[in-house]
Amino acid sequence: MDEYIPQLTLTPDLSAQAQPEVKKEEDLITKAQAAPEAGPDLSALSPAEQQAVLHEMGLLSSKPVLYACNVGEDDLMEGIENNRYVPLVAARAAEEGARYIPICAKTEEDIADYSPEEKKAFLAEMGIEASGLDNLITASYDLLGLISFLTDGKKECRAWTIRKGTKAPQAAGKIHSDFERGFIRASVIGYGDLEANNFDYAAVKAKGLQRTEGKEYVVKDGDIVLFRFNV
Numbered sequence: 001m002d003e004y005i006p007q008l009t010l011t012p013d014l015s016a017q018a019q020p021e022v023k024k025e026e027d028l029i030t031k032a033q034a035a036p037e038a039g040p041d042l043s044a045l046s047p048a049e050q051q052a053v054l055h056e057m058g059l060l061s062s063k064p065v066l067y068a069c070n071v072g073e074d075d076l077m078e079g080i081e082n083n084r085y086v087p088l089v090a091a092r093a094a095e096e097g098a099r100y101i102p103i104c105a106k107t108e109e110d111i112a113d114y115s116p117e118e119k120k121a122f123l124a125e126m127g128i129e130a131s132g133l134d135n136l137i138t139a140s141y142d143l144l145g146l147i148s149f150l151t152d153g154k155k156e157c158r159a160w161t162i163r164k165g166t167k168a169p170q171a172a173g174k175i176h177s178d179f180e181r182g183f184i185r186a187s188v189i190g191y192g193d194l195e196a197n198n199f200d201y202a203a204v205k206a207k208g209l210q211r212t213e214g215k216e217y218v219v220k221d222g223d224i225v226l227f228r229f230n231v
Contacts, residue, residue, distance in 0.1 A: 064143045065098035068136060070105050077126050101139050103132030147221035150191070151175065168217040172227040182231035186213045191222030 067089050075083045080102045093100040111119045111131060123131060130138075141147065141161075148159040149171060160174045173180030188211045189204055197203040204210060219225065 065093070065096060066136075066139055066143055067093055067098060067100040069100055069102045071102045073104055073107055073126070075102070076104050076107065076128060099139060099143060101132075101135055103136055107131070108133050147219070149219050149221075149223045149225050151226070152224055162219065164221075166219055167215065168213055168219055168225075168227075169215050171219045171225070172229065175227070178231045179227050179229050182229040183215060184228040184230055186217060186228065187211070187226040188213050188217070188219075189224040190220070191224060194224060 069083075069086050069089050071080060071083050071086065075086075080086050083102075086100075086102055089100050092098075107126075108131065111122055114122060119131065123129070145164045146161055147164050147166075148161050151158050151160065160171070162171050162174055168186045169180045169183040172183050172186070189201075189209060193209040194201070194204055197207070197209075
């Protein structure tokens, strides 16, 4: 950060119109320099419109924080609330505007090589719906404002990561720029609808659960999408 301010101040060729914006950015950076003295988190330092500046700088202290609490297997089965350390982490996370998630490294190691069916059965015996790793990934995606949509072709089924609020053409651009440039429409099936019909595409289509969406459609997490385009 110390190297960043001189880059702003030593730019005499800037137009008079640009100088106020540079001064505003310099003031924000100076404020950010002093923030670590009061605490490590810069996410609450400024209004939302100023967060973009901090984001561009890539400051570690401005990034969202997720605490992973390594707990024992007994804690998973008997209740996380019985672990005396988790509430302490939870309290700190609340103070910082961060999040926390309990995870048992021993359990994750035990099930790492299990098949999906074996893993599900093992977790069910422990009274757990999802593995700690799955919960960690879900929480991380949510914290970063990310979702995934799916494409299912003849060669592979693949998940594509996009930001929440991304519209169909821009989501198509994640696959290839031609998809976005020549976007026509998208055929969409919700993952829940496909799962409810035993992943039978014919049954889903017969029930009218496959939708045709246009350029303004906001892609949802788990959507299975077939893009139509022409270039």
